[in-house]
Amino acid sequence: xxxxxxxxxxxxxxxxxxxxxxxxxxxxxxxxxxxxxxxxxxxxxxxxxxxxxxxxxxxxxxxxxxxxxxxxxxxxxxxxxxxxxxxxxxxxxxxxxxxxxxxxxxxxxxxxxxxxxxxxxxxxxxxxxxxxxxxxxxxxxxxxxxxxxxxxxxxxxxxxxxxxxxxxxxxxxxxxxxxxxxxxxxxxxxxxxxxxxxxxxxxxxxxxxxxxxxxxxxxxxxxxxxxxxxxxxxxxxxxxxxxxxxxxxxxxxxxxxxxxxxxxxxxxxxxxxxxxxxxxxxxxxxxxxxxxxxxxxxxxxxxxxxxxxxxxxxxxxxxxxxxxxxxxxxxxxxxxxxxxxxxxxxxxxxxxxxxxxxxxxxxxxxxxxxxxxxxxxxxxxxxxxxxxxxxxxxxxxxxxxxxxxxxxxxxxxxxxxxxxxxx
Numbered sequence: 001x002x003x004x005x006x007x008x009x010x011x012x013x014x015x016x017x018x019x020x021x022x023x024x025x026x027x028x029x030x031x032x033x034x035x036x037x038x039x040x041x042x043x044x045x046x047x048x049x050x051x052x053x054x055x056x057x058x059x060x061x062x063x064x065x066x067x068x069x070x071x072x073x074x075x076x077x078x079x080x081x082x083x084x085x086x087x088x089x090x091x092x093x094x095x096x097x098x099x100x101x102x103x104x105x106x107x108x109x110x111x112x113x114x115x116x117x118x119x120x121x122x123x124x125x126x127x128x129x130x131x132x133x134x135x136x137x138x139x140x141x142x143x144x145x146x147x148x149x150x151x152x153x154x155x156x157x158x159x160x161x162x163x164x165x166x167x168x169x170x171x172x173x174x175x176x177x178x179x180x181x182x183x184x185x186x187x188x189x190x191x192x193x194x195x196x197x198x199x200x201x202x203x204x205x206x207x208x209x210x211x212x213x214x215x216x217x218x219x220x221x222x223x224x225x226x227x228x229x230x231x232x233x234x235x236x237x238x239x240x241x242x243x244x245x246x247x248x249x250x251x252x253x254x255x256x257x258x259x260x261x262x263x264x265x266x267x268x269x270x271x272x273x274x275x276x277x278x279x280x281x282x283x284x285x286x287x288x289x290x291x292x293x294x295x296x297x298x299x300x301x302x303x304x305x306x307x308x309x310x311x312x313x314x315x316x317x318x319x320x321x322x323x324x325x326x327x328x329x330x331x332x333x334x335x336x337x338x339x340x341x342x343x344x345x346x347x348x349x350x351x352x353x354x355x356x357x358x359x360x361x362x363x364x365x366x367x368x369x370x371x372x373x374x375x376x377x378x379x380x381x382x383x384x385x386x387x388x389x390x391x392x393x394x395x396x397x398x399x400x401x402x403x404x405x406x407x408x409x410x411x412x413x414x415x416x417x418x419x420x421x422x423x
Contacts, residue, residue: 088103118242130176365400
């Protein structure tokens, strides 16, 4: 499946899409209402081309409005009776209220099962030990580890608990661990106390998700701690997309998702290699599939065969639609602020947030976390940060300085540290 020809893959996608459309129209009140309002009926769809041209796309706001109007907790997406479900799980809710996902499964949930390909690519094999994180976003990962034949080590890896985690690593020598950005920051502060390279020497690899990590942090983890890091990200809430050994883009499993890259302001596709919005359709969700769902993720997509031999498409994430902040009409992007914050020794961990009531503002307010063990002169640090951020963005910021611990305590999700927050 991972190396099937593009022609065979496209034929498989078309078959699954043509099975999906009439089932959705018959069973989902949301899709029936949406498609009727656009004058579309399943009989109009006989190919992938018809699907792309005729079936309307939609985003979170449309789904939330339907849920609020009807009182249906499943947003009108459910294809089966609620009693037939195996589980209902949530997203992290970092960029808004959590979304809930209805699932049907036997041995392991669909999203979890799909990740086994990526864990096998990382090197995980039956009998290996894995350190399971807390949190159950889109289902408990233990089901997948057990399906693969791995031995699960369960310990509390929540914020502030990395000492206990390192003790579990020392004692049981796992082959794999999942790390999130806040945990990487905590580990960075423990470098002087622990020989992290020795402690992590049993790892075949580690994964990181929830948000991008900076090149500086990736180099530290790989070069100084000796851990090969595999990032992964969301495939528009239909699944996940992981790096392979080439570390050159995130693989979209196209037997489970039909992915499109569209103009963020319209429905026309962008040329391959150009930045567009990821729009995704579930091909393996029997309970409540998303169909032409607009993710707000800005990506580049390529269908060229990867160096690892896989033929499935890859994407490179540029950011999220709406993360750019307009300050007096001048665009400010997260990457420029991030580089300026990481440039100062006291804030090298890159813990910061842009605080705004709306996307367009008159002033740039940046909340930055610093390491109090490295400075007591916050006034001097603030001056340097203002100069650095202003130099990279062209906008002089207003700053709020907090310790890194104070900022981390405001995070609602173990998975993500939000970079743009409302005030």
